[in-house]
Amino acid sequence: MKAFLLRRKSSSESRWLCLLATLLVSTAGYTDDGPFTTLPYSPSLNPESMDRSANPCEDLYQYACGGWIENNPIPPDQSRISTYGKLYVDNQRYLWGILEELAQDDPNRNANQKMIGDYFAACMNIEAIDQAGLEPLQAALKSIQLIDNKIQLGQLIGDLIALTDSSNFFIALGSDQDAKQSEVMIGTIYATGLGLPDRDYYVADDPQKKADREHYVEHVTEMFRLLGRDDETASRDAATVMRIETALAEASLTVVERRDPHKVYHRSTLDELEAMVPALNWKALFDASGMTPKPWLNVRQPGFMNEMQQRIDKESLDDLKVYLTWGLINSRADLLSAPFRDQDFAFYSAYLEGIDEQKPRWRTCVSLIDDQLGEALGKEFVDRNFPPEVRDQVKGMSEQIHQAMEERIDQLAWMSPETRLQAKEKLAKMRDKIGYPDQWRDYSSIVIKRDDFFGNVTRATGFELQRQLARIGKPVDRSEWFMTPATVNAYYNPSMNDINFPAAVLMPPLYDPRMDDAPNYGNTGGTIGHELVHGFDDEGRQYDGDGNLRDWWTAEDAAAFEERAQCIRDQYATYRVVDDIFINADLTSGEDIADLGGLILAWQAWQAETADQKLQAADGLSPDQRFFVGFAQWACSAERPEVLRLHAATDPHSPPRYRINGVVANMPEFKDAFRCPEEAPLVKTDAEICRIW
Ligand SMILES: [Zn+2]
Numbered sequence: 001m002k003a004f005l006l007r008r009k010s011s012s013e014s015r016w017l018c019l020l021a022t023l024l025v026s027t028a029g030y031t032d033d034g035p036f037t038t039l040p041y042s043p044s045l046n047p048e049s050m051d052r053s054a055n056p057c058e059d060l061y062q063y064a065c066g067g068w069i070e071n072n073p074i075p076p077d078q079s080r081i082s083t084y085g086k087l088y089v090d091n092q093r094y095l096w097g098i099l100e101e102l103a104q105d106d107p108n109r110n111a112n113q114k115m116i117g118d119y120f121a122a123c124m125n126i127e128a129i130d131q132a133g134l135e136p137l138q139a140a141l142k143s144i145q146l147i148d149n150k151i152q153l154g155q156l157i158g159d160l161i162a163l164t165d166s167s168n169f170f171i172a173l174g175s176d177q178d179a180k181q182s183e184v185m186i187g188t189i190y191a192t193g194l195g196l197p198d199r200d201y202y203v204a205d206d207p208q209k210k211a212d213r214e215h216y217v218e219h220v221t222e223m224f225r226l227l228g229r230d231d232e233t234a235s236r237d238a239a240t241v242m243r244i245e246t247a248l249a250e251a252s253l254t255v256v257e258r259r260d261p262h263k264v265y266h267r268s269t270l271d272e273l274e275a276m277v278p279a280l281n282w283k284a285l286f287d288a289s290g291m292t293p294k295p296w297l298n299v300r301q302p303g304f305m306n307e308m309q310q311r312i313d314k315e316s317l318d319d320l321k322v323y324l325t326w327g328l329i330n331s332r333a334d335l336l337s338a339p340f341r342d343q344d345f346a347f348y349s350a351y352l353e354g355i356d357e358q359k360p361r362w363r364t365c366v367s368l369i370d371d372q373l374g375e376a377l378g379k380e381f382v383d384r385n386f387p388p389e390v391r392d393q394v395k396g397m398s399e400q401i402h403q404a405m406e407e408r409i410d411q412l413a414w415m416s417p418e419t420r421l422q423a424k425e426k427l428a429k430m431r432d433k434i435g436y437p438d439q440w441r442d443y444s445s446i447v448i449k450r451d452d453f454f455g456n457v458t459r460a461t462g463f464e465l466q467r468q469l470a471r472i473g474k475p476v477d478r479s480e481w482f483m484t485p486a487t488v489n490a491y492y493n494p495s496m497n498d499i500n501f502p503a504a505v506l507m508p509p510l511y512d513p514r515m516d517d518a519p520n521y522g523n524t525g526g527t528i529g530h531e532l533v534h535g536f537d538d539e540g541r542q543y544d545g546d547g548n549l550r551d552w553w554t555a556e557d558a559a560a561f562e563e564r565a566q567c568i569r570d571q572y573a574t575y576r577v578v579d580d581i582f583i584n585a586d587l588t589s590g591e592d593i594a595d596l597g598g599l600i601l602a603w604q605a606w607q608a609e610t611a612d613q614k615l616q617a618a619d620g621l622s623p624d625q626r627f628f629v630g631f632a633q634w635a636c637s638a639e640r641p642e643v644l645r646l647h648a649a650t651d652p653h654s655p656p657r658y659r660i661n662g663v664v665a666n667m668p669e670f671k672d673a674f675r676c677p678e679e680a681p682l683v684k685t686d687a688e689i690c691r692i693w
Helices: 004-008 060-071 083-102 111-124 126-132 135-146 150-164 207-226 231-250 270-276 282-289 302-314 317-335 338-353 361-372 374-385 388-411 417-429 453-470 517-534 555-572 585-609 623-633 641-650 656-664 668-673
Strands: 080-082 171-178 181-191 297-299 431-435 491-493 498-502 576-578 637-639
Touching: 060 623, 060 637, 060 656, 080 083, 083 111, 083 361, 083 374, 083 637, 111 361, 111 374, 111 453, 126 453, 135 150, 135 317, 150 171, 150 282, 150 317, 150 453, 171 453, 181 302, 207 231, 207 317, 207 338, 231 302, 231 317, 270 282, 270 297, 270 302, 317 338, 317 453, 338 641, 361 374, 361 453, 388 417, 388 431, 388 517, 388 585, 491 517, 498 517, 517 585, 517 623, 555 585, 555 656, 576 641, 585 623, 585 656, 623 656, 623 668, 637 641
Parallel strands: 181 297, 431 498
Antiparallel strands: 080 637, 171 181, 491 498
């Protein structure tokens, strides 16, 4: 896919974290604006964003967000626009301001500031990058051409992975906690190797996917032409790539199958891996990439490995070189000169996502630094912008939400005492990470030069891959974050059993220290609740408090949970996304459960927090109404049909309108807050209401 982060561990296999929102493919920048020296303020409940002509009992989303949608047309270089996306862009412009300041060759910069400033300076030097053309990649391209037998493929693939950390060469390498022995870090073999976003793009029969495939083949052909191949060779090579990738796709698990943690857990020894794919010299691959295959590995998709064996065994060496060459250029095209960047954009952004214009260079550079040196940039961001008092306030809110969950577990009529005890134990072990890590990452071993953009990216990529692989065989570092402080998002990690809220997601218009508790609990409280409930959604509940994949449920309680989860799936499956596409509720189930449970917890925590206060109406809204409007306004957004289609196939989150309306339809507190009549669309009877937690 498009962004560096996505391409490295491609969308077809990624580290399993439950995110609050899918942002990476959806937010480009505004081309005509300058950097910010401070972050602009907008309140967490904004009356101007509302559409008071709409009836909240029919469509709370329209009521809370109608004005916002009116006031925020989708810019031409974006596929969607959202409150999160806007905050993201504001943040980017603020980070731009920081980096532009630090890019000045000033002797007073500290080591951290010098590193990110020099990286930015090199990245912004587009003339030098364009002048270099394909040169930075020549040595690696040559290394593919130089091999003359398949024995050498192991080392070659290892070298290519070490250089790019890409998922384009059949597999990707990483380290994870063992799903069943969570204190051990093990090596993971991801099944990847595809250039299109997911395996369905290769196998689905519908006209849209067929057109996508044709465009993809044209794109690959064009890239081979840019490498200097004649038309006939380029189109033959593109057909080879498509043939190999289609075979791999057919052997890959679907996106829904990959949500089942048991389907992607296959503890294997090196001997077993060698037996799965005897055609590859694995020792050479591991040596070259820096990975230690001990004490054992998780080979996520053995079925895929069988197909990999078939490909390596049956394809000619020349065809395998074509596939690897495509993988290399596809992993690096957006770091090269304009012809490569433009062609890459034309397919992945313009065609697949409907984005009209390339994002400005500064945006690319800010994203790259956040991706590669994220905690160095994050430290600057936090020092300037996130005071300890706000961190403490959010910690207090988070404690209230834990408390609410504990009370709810105690009250659940459908749960037996045995399972209840286990659920409470898991909750007690869940950790909160708020704002930023206690210990900042040390990047000082990476050489950053002011005049070597490609080299900087490559060295930082190597640093991160080796950091990942060095964890294998070591105890788990439970203080580690998988998101940077400047990221506008949040996550739950089931193996760590922790919930994580970077500083950037705890700022207005999301968390607003100037605002009353009602919208803050509706918005940020709902977010904290959402992440907490991921520990207890249909996937998260399969892990215990130590992060092990272990069934702690009695059979009856598991059945009772499933019945309630099915109620939510049945509800969301009735919602239409675009054209004739409905929500794939098997895919969105975990997020839908987290959205609903999260807001119920936020409501209860808010009630507890404000129990002895006399709450005031404001902006023509009662305190209860402010809670729900504040909640809904986190999701205000507009999308192009292309992105709705793409997300319907790949995004585990339901579209924003249903993340709001679908939740409140299950909360009688909402009906009461707006005095909705029984027959209103967003009111269900007690018997119809879906609730798990
Ligand atoms: Zn989530």
